[in-house]
Amino acid sequence: MGGLIQDIKLIGADLPKLEALREKGRNSFLNQGLPTAKTEAWKYTRVRELAGDDFVMEETCGKVCDKEHSSCCCQGKCALPFDAYEIHFCNGKLKEDHFHLPEGVQAMPLIDAVTENETTAFLNKSFEMQNFPFAALNTAYLEQGVFLRVARGVCPDKPLAFIHHSHGGVKRFANLRNIVVLETGAQATLIEAYQYSGEVKSEYFNNIVNEIFIGRQAVLRHYKVQSEALKAVHIALNAVKVRENGLYESFCRQKGANLARQETHVVLQESGAEAIVNAVYMMNGWATLDTTTDIEHPAQNTRSNQLVKGVVGGQAKGVFQGKIHIAPNAVQTEGYQLHKALLLSDEAEVDVKPELEIFADDVKCSHGATCGELDAEQLFYLQSRGIGAEEARQMLIEAFVDESFQLIKDDNIRHWMKRF
Amino acid sequence: MAEKPEIIDESGDKYKYGFVTNIESETVPKGLNEDIIRLISRKKGEPEWLLEKRLAAYRFWLNMKEPTWAKLSYDKINYQDLFYYAAPKQKAAPQSLNEVDPALLDTYNKLGIPLKEQEVLAGVVAVDAVFDSVSVATTYRAKLAEQGIIFCSISEAVKNHPDLVQKYLGSVVPYTDNFFACLNSAVFTDGSFVYIPKGVKCPMELSTYFRINAKNTGQFERTLIVADEGSYVSYLEGCTAPQRDENQLHAAIVEIVVLKDAEVKYSTVQNWYPGDKDGKGGVYNFVTKRAACRGDNAKVSWTQVETGSAVTWKYPSCILQGDNSCGEFYSVAITNNRQQADTGTKMIHIGKNTRSKIISKGISAGFSNQTYRGLVKVAPKAFNARNYSQCDSLLIGSTCGSHTVPYVENRCRSAVLEHEATTSKISDEQLFYCKQRGIGEEEAVSLIVNGFCKEVMQQLPMEFAIEAAKLINISLTGSIG
Numbered sequence: 001m002g003g004l005i006q007d008i009k010l011i012g013a014d015l016p017k018l019e020a021l022r023e024k025g026r027n028s029f030l031n032q033g034l035p036t037a038k039t040e041a042w043k044y045t046r047v048r049e050l051a052g053d054d055f056v057m058e059e060t061c062g063k064v065c066d067k068e069h070s071s072c073c074c075q076g077k078c079a080l081p082f083d084a085y086e087i088h089f090c091n092g093k094l095k096e097d098h099f100h101l102p103e104g105v106q107a108m109p110l111i112d113a114v115t116e117n118e119t120t121a122f123l124n125k126s127f128e129m130q131n132f133p134f135a136a137l138n139t140a141y142l143e144q145g146v147f148l149r150v151a152r153g154v155c156p157d158k159p160l161a162f163i164h165h166s167h168g169g170v171k172r173f174a175n176l177r178n179i180v181v182l183e184t185g186a187q188a189t190l191i192e193a194y195q196y197s198g199e200v201k202s203e204y205f206n207n208i209v210n211e212i213f214i215g216r217q218a219v220l221r222h223y224k225v226q227s228e229a230l231k232a233v234h235i236a237l238n239a240v241k242v243r244e245n246g247l248y249e250s251f252c253r254q255k256g257a258n259l260a261r262q263e264t265h266v267v268l269q270e271s272g273a274e275a276i277v278n279a280v281y282m283m284n285g286w287a288t289l290d291t292t293t294d295i296e297h298p299a300q301n302t303r304s305n306q307l308v309k310g311v312v313g314g315q316a317k318g319v320f321q322g323k324i325h326i327a328p329n330a331v332q333t334e335g336y337q338l339h340k341a342l343l344l345s346d347e348a349e350v351d352v353k354p355e356l357e358i359f360a361d362d363v364k365c366s367h368g369a370t371c372g373e374l375d376a377e378q379l380f381y382l383q384s385r386g387i388g389a390e391e392a393r394q395m396l397i398e399a400f401v402d403e404s405f406q407l408i409k410d411d412n413i414r415h416w417m418k419r420f
Numbered sequence: 421m422a423e424k425p426e427i428i429d430e431s432g433d434k435y436k437y438g439f440v441t442n443i444e445s446e447t448v449p450k451g452l453n454e455d456i457i458r459l460i461s462r463k464k465g466e467p468e469w470l471l472e473k474r475l476a477a478y479r480f481w482l483n484m485k486e487p488t489w490a491k492l493s494y495d496k497i498n499y500q501d502l503f504y505y506a507a508p509k510q511k512a513a514p515q516s517l518n519e520v521d522p523a524l525l526d527t528y529n530k531l532g533i534p535l536k537e538q539e540v541l542a543g544v545v546a547v548d549a550v551f552d553s554v555s556v557a558t559t560y561r562a563k564l565a566e567q568g569i570i571f572c573s574i575s576e577a578v579k580n581h582p583d584l585v586q587k588y589l590g591s592v593v594p595y596t597d598n599f600f601a602c603l604n605s606a607v608f609t610d611g612s613f614v615y616i617p618k619g620v621k622c623p624m625e626l627s628t629y630f631r632i633n634a635k636n637t638g639q640f641e642r643t644l645i646v647a648d649e650g651s652y653v654s655y656l657e658g659c660t661a662p663q664r665d666e667n668q669l670h671a672a673i674v675e676i677v678v679l680k681d682a683e684v685k686y687s688t689v690q691n692w693y694p695g696d697k698d699g700k701g702g703v704y705n706f707v708t709k710r711a712a713c714r715g716d717n718a719k720v721s722w723t724q725v726e727t728g729s730a731v732t733w734k735y736p737s738c739i740l741q742g743d744n745s746c747g748e749f750y751s752v753a754i755t756n757n758r759q760q761a762d763t764g765t766k767m768i769h770i771g772k773n774t775r776s777k778i779i780s781k782g783i784s785a786g787f788s789n790q791t792y793r794g795l796v797k798v799a800p801k802a803f804n805a806r807n808y809s810q811c812d813s814l815l816i817g818s819t820c821g822s823h824t825v826p827y828v829e830n831r832c833r834s835a836v837l838e839h840e841a842t843t844s845k846i847s848d849e850q851l852f853y854c855k856q857r858g859i860g861e862e863e864a865v866s867l868i869v870n871g872f873c874k875e876v877m878q879q880l881p882m883e884f885a886i887e888a889a890k891l892i893n894i895s896l897t898g899s900i901g
Contacts, residue, residue, distance in 0.1 A: 040489065044829075328818065328819065328821075329818060331818065341830075343830065343832075343833040343835075344833065345833060346800065346832070346833050347800070347831075348831075348833065349829070349830065349831045350828075350829075350830045351827075351828065351829045351830070352826075352827070352828040352829075352830075352839075353825065353826065353827050353828070354824075354826060354839070354841075355823070355824065355825045355826075356813075356822075356823060356824040356825075356841060356843060357821070357823045358813070358815070358821060358822045358823060358843050359820075359821040360815070360818050361815035361816065361817055361818045361820070361845040362818065362845055363815075363843060363845075364843075364844070365842070365843040366840065366841060366842040366843065367824070367839075367840070367841050368838075368839060368840040368841070369826070369828055369837070369838075369839040369840075370836075370837060370838045370839070371828060371830045371835065371836070371837040371838075372835065372836040372837065373833045373834055373836075
């Protein structure tokens, strides 16, 4: 397994439950091994090379990253252009453990939450390790991350934000686990941003798992921007559970990294639960960007909707895998899914697998997938009106992805995501 | 449908009994090894090269694993517990129609098959009937030969046209392709061979209908169709009535080679024995079908109506190598009771301006499960490739399942690919509307289902279409209420 499994000292070794869980994660990962082309869920995304890489896993020096590192990042670049309650991470570690948060919103370093038994009902409860090799690996190194809880009925006035910053230098492998809990009736917006400083060609590997629990009537709007360094690896899992009449709405924009995968696994546990999972990926170069969704409808009267758009140029590869699973007797459910991709160059590639798995008859389900290049007629139309070829292309590309961005209701967030 | 279990019990007994008598006559011993393959090859008087091919396939097969990726669950097949060469089960056949299960006869009546034909289908083999159909075949064969068309069994082709067979056999589906194709390459017993010479439009539809019934060929058929430049042929496969003769394992290969400007239309109505309502018995149907459009402007079209088999694993594919070549796939699959079907197609675009179209209609009822699994792959040089795929599923009842797993792999910028899939049920309003006008519930369902499948049924040749429509109704009997 190369540099992915290492013996390093983690905080919390004195907590037997945590140690046992780490051990389980480690064994689960070793049993599965790295996914290969034969692993159905990873058919199009090759991660084999990771095995040969020698990653550096930093021994911990506490709950927050040391001063030496934190001095190099940020410098105002990380800040959002609008007001938000920000929690900063540097190289996969919390920058500080004092947070400025409104009343009713509680946050603490994950390890503290584990120590105080706050996480018992949540930690590793939103996914099965045997289906997610990288989440199993993440479990083996459980330590860093944040536990965030929005209390019953609380609606923070500003978005909550996780701002991640990585910087070059050593070839670092960071595992991060966040737990987000919305209690009954709570409503919040969560922003997640991944960026880097220093060398564009920095090599590092961020392995992130967010476990999200949405209570009855609660609403979480989750916006993510992934703009890692060009040689970075970014593998993220959002494992979400939604209870009665809850709503999970997410929008993920991916544009960086050499190998990135955003996997969203939603379980609509109870009647009335709803999920909206949208994404846009745009890239050039040699990158592989993977968007994978798996929406489970185990309960009656649940709804899901997905719109994923991709623009692929250079020698890049775009991957979309989407699955809607409707359990027996989960009647009156609706599941829609649409993927559209635009190929800009002769060497670009798009691989798509939209899957429906339906075990009940009284359902409305559909999926669609299209793939093509810019419409020559539209280009001609613009050019015939005096718009240069390149500008016309840009306009059409922007119009193509704009359909997705329009789904973001908040103006500030939409502008920020578009310009990122 | 209530009588169905009885059919199983009786045929189950018959099955055992049938083989006992057969061992004395025309069956090679149970099991699979190199000696059995040599024996099959010798019985068929095959040349050395074919035996070598069989043995190579067998040796390769020994190291292969049975695929498990399909959404199918069935009891493990013991490949050593099968007969790999079985001749007609004459002694086991019922002697008159009175001995045939009345439920089966009822089905035939519904299909509208005349009594004489019923006798043939039920296996009440009146000797002259067999001869009749053979002679019919020969009459046609002479007529076809006038135009240079070769239509014969693959064993005859090996003897009479070895150069053609050697050139094309295994060129579309090599024995290394997959587990079941490899097994077939080692032990195939018979099948048909068609060669259409340059520029010839085959004047009639070629069919395996009679041949299979008459000769009662076994589980491992091998079909090879070669359409030379500028030729055309429409080929019909399968039986349109339930086979009395249930094979446990059916692993066939169909290879089609389409050269420049040629067109092949291949239609299948598959209605093997589906097992009883509890999922006991029935045929495991593992079929590899593939067409290669080798020349420019070649065209191939697959149409299939799948109503039978307990387990279906079948992906008729098109390799579009020639520029401007075109592949089509039209499918209706119906599963009821405990049937399982994992079926679809592969469209591999290699040449420029290649086009493909996929229309798949799946109907699941009872406790059945059905999967559409398709691949559309566009190679980097397949400029202006075009694909349109549509998969619609209709679910009848809340205990069945319907799944869609399309794979789209595009490596060409100028390719335009579209895929859409929907899932629905027969709405209460539709049923109410029909009932209000005095149409019974079952009739209403078949009306709606036939409307749902219309796009595909239109692709079938006339006589097939009528029977297929009736078959759909029969398959769905008892699925409502």
